[in-house]
Amino acid sequence: MMFERLTQLADHLDNIPFEEWDFTTPINACGTAGCALYQFPKLWPEECAYSRFSGRLFIKCKTGYPEFLGIGGVAFNLLFMSGYAYGKTMCDVTPKIVATKIREFMKFGSDAICP
Secondary structure, three states: OOOHHHHHHHHHHOOOOHHHOOOHHHHOOOOOHHHHHHHHHHHOOOOEEEEEEOOEEEEEEOOOHHHHHOOOHHHHHHHHOOOHHHOOOHHHOOHHHHHHHHHHHHHHOHHHHOO
16 A cells, blocks of 8 residues: 555644635535545645536546545545544544544554544
């Protein structure tokens, strides 16, 4: 597994203000683990970009998100698409919590992201 991008993302998430985490248009005023995806164009502007469709903000990368991060689809879904791995409702997840979960995954594998 390639963890370079995951490391960059976790480092970035440790340092962003919450205002940059809460994307009200696509997430309905909810700061979720999925909000990490909206940081991709900031970190990797040559490979990912913002786009709008029907008034909603989306992220498009040159490859699928799991491939882009170098992880499998199940791990991607647990890290970014579900509150299950966090033991919280999706709206209670902060950037620092996601950064911690990413680092646990890199250190211990998928077992670290399943409660």
